[in-house]
Amino acid sequence: MVNNRFLQALRRQPVDSTPLWMMRQAGRYLPEYRELRQKARDFLDFCHQPALCVEAMLQPLRRFDLDAAILFSDILVIPHAMGMNLAFKEGEGPVFSSPIRTADDLKALKTDTLTPHLSYVFETLDRVKPLLQVPLLGFAGSPWTLATYMIEGRSSKLFRSIKTLLYQKPQVVEELLALLSTHLMDYLSHQIQAGADAVMIFDSWGGILTTPDYHRFSLKPMQRMVQGLKKRHPHTPIILFTKGGGQWLEAMANTGADALSLDWITDLAQARQRVGHRVALQGNLDPLILYGSPDTIRSHSRRILEAYGEETGHIFNLGHGIDPHTPPENVTIMIDTVREYCRNKRMAA
């Protein structure tokens, strides 16, 4: 590997320049991705084709000075591999035609080993690995987040279905979470075997829960995954990301994860103070700042670098996935700002 900054920062080692990558860096904001996307019938079909996924992963690396590649896939390939019918509908997002609502629905899930159904993911990692100059990041959704989609059936604003089940029959939800955490741990372990240098767990919906319920239904299953992975792969860094989880950073840092990814709401300097030296921190520019003026993009990018300060263990990133309508030239402004800031700091040192 030519450029190892990302892994060094995850291990809180000194780096020559703050490493930088972007959530959803391969995707719709890039015209070359939109063109590539035409080669597949739909988004799920795209995810099933390693050749297309590899090309999508390489596109942002060709265009921008980035320090990591991330697996091109979707968190919902897991419930799909468990036999749930999944469609990505234009303008609607993902839809499961038969969401889980009862204990009987759980029994219908395929609970034998999933990895044969996910071979296309491992093939993508295997194929892309020799083409990279930067570390390769694998990922999965959190058990709670996958359960949310599997029970709601689609994106939701209020999450009435899963909360009704949670508050009427918590044991059904817990059974699903236990099942998911076992399979997700196994899935990430296979990603590591297929070449992932680090893995990230995306908990998109932990932030809708009360504090005790976050601990019980979102954090605990993630902690199980972290601990299981650490036994099998003690040297592979793990990043946790709970969107809207800014109030729970201390507990997240206690899971044994190596790094926390922060949404843009959380103040990075305060987060650094709160979690102490246990973990690296990744983030946290509001992705919509990339719609702003060049000056705004520069000042907010510098604000984040200044907020983190002199310590080791910062990975610059967005606080959420890059928005599909972002002008790519604004990404360049952000990256140039980070590079220039780090260069000036090196020269001053």
Add this chain to the structure above:
Amino acid sequence: MVNNRFLQALRRQPVDSTPLWMMRQAGRYLPEYRELRQKARDFLDFCHQPALCVEAMLQPLRRFDLDAAILFSDILVIPHAMGMNLAFKEGEGPVFSSPIRTADDLKALKTDTLTPHLSYVFETLDRVKPLLQVPLLGFAGSPWTLATYMIEGRSSKLFRSIKTLLYQKPQVVEELLALLSTHLMDYLSHQIQAGADAVMIFDSWGGILTTPDYHRFSLKPMQRMVQGLKKRHPHTPIILFTKGGGQWLEAMANTGADALSLDWITDLAQARQRVGHRVALQGNLDPLILYGSPDTIRSHSRRILEAYGEETGHIFNLGHGIDPHTPPENVTIMIDTVREYCRNKRMAA
């Protein structure tokens, strides 16, 4: 006034039982409200009729043992009074046909005094006041939250329009916020003159901002309102509520507000520790817990009372408005739990 617990708790005085009311306690989850609603052409027409608003406010008080009445209205009557065309569309929520996008759009707003256009609100307060045994709470949206609706034109998930304007032309947004904070302060002052015993500022969308932007664009205009109101009405308690603002409670408590309302994400015991003795706290049951089993409703209600502990200054409430499909009998379970808990504590003392 027969029952003054709500105001006593807002002033952090001892009370015989924790006061309780619910955000959106008058509304669609009540069959009698759904019937009443038929008497108006649409929701905005309903808000314009003091007789209907008064009746809507009294309905939950007849059914439940509640300690406060809240003005029946909508935060968007202010932009409507400023001349913006507003419609509440079934299943879509509020829609402004011509949202604000430029500095010129600001000039088209009516910026003379708004109160003559809002006389129906003051008439509602005036008429309901003699019918109440409990304190009367007025309210307004926060400047940032109203600006969000006025610029987006409707409810939004990502808030691309206001963030694009914010990050391209912050001075346009600041001009709108200054205008709104002046008028909203005046509006709440008139509500107090018309009989409101306390007022609450609803900041539904402050929680989408980065920490420095929350301070500048959401908190600062609210602080201006609080300070202006305190000059005119030093004895009227003010409650601040930023949904998703759990990381900024200390700053919110420093505005001079008397109480903070908490969403359900925030841990009430930690909040109490963080804000110290400066403010009362209101909240914070997840409204969707009211879809749960009776045992779950009881245990979560008790959890909140226990989390707050022995100190003065707690108002039991939901962490957000009650959901339109909530079974009213579950509200009774919650209220009975709170009353019983407080009765047992009194007897033990």
